Amino acid sequence: MKERIRYVLKRRSPFGKESWIKTTTTKLGLSSTLNPRGRPKKGTLTPFLLTSFQTLAFLNELVYYVRVTKKQHFLIEHNRLSPENLQATTSLLSHFRTERASLFKDNNWSVDKLRRPFVLWLTSLAPEEKEKMSQSTN
Numbered sequence: 546m547k548e549r550i551r552y553v554l555k556r557r558s559p560f561g562k563e564s565w566i567k568t569t570t571t572k573l574g575l576s577s578t579l580n581p582r583g584r585p586k587k588g589t590l591t592p593f594l595l596t597s598f599q600t601l602a603f604l605n606e607l608v609y610y611v612r613v614t615k616k617q618h619f620l621i622e623h624n625r626l627s628p629e630n631l632q633a634t635t636s637l638l639s640h641f642r643t644e645r646a647s648l649f650k651d652n653n654w655s656v657d658k659l660r661r662p663f664v665l666w667l668t669s670l671a672p673e674e675k676e677k678m679s680q681s682t683n
Contacts, residue, residue, distance in 0.1 A: 556582075619654040623663065630668060641666055641679045 549601070553560040557567045558578030570576045616638055624632050641663055642649055648662060 616654045619656055619659065622656045623660055626660070627664075632662060633663070633667070634679045636681050637667070637675070637678050638663075 552558075556578045558575060559566050559573075561569075570579055575642070579651065616635070620633055620635060620638060627633070645662060645666060649661060670678070
């Protein structure tokens with residue numbers, strides 16, 4: 546008991562029943578006082594690492610978006626963000642890539658990099674030309 550009191554005083558953490566300690570430290574933002582001091586030993590899981598594992602699905606999704614964006618993903622994102630008159634098709638994207646080859650040196654279909662040039666290119670097309678390109682397969 547003396548050891549526990551010394552530890553609590555040294556770490557400035559709450560003292561009491563386990564359930565009360567957990568709710569109090571969470572409420573007051575003192576959960577770090579329950580963790581051992583210093584860097585964790587290799588191969589041990591700390592509470593921080595356990596919560597990181599819970600976000601694995603989010604991280605996988607994030608890695609997908611950070612990686613090179615594929616043509617299909619660009620098409621989905623562009624159409625989600627665009628009004629009906631600026632909707633794209635795969636054949637329009639193929640024509641855009643052919644005409645603006647200098648934008649594709651790294652073979653990347655990044656939404657951030659290509660969306661604005663694509664919209665400018667799309668709005669510069671005559672309606673008949675746009676319709677013809679949309680229907681053709683490339």
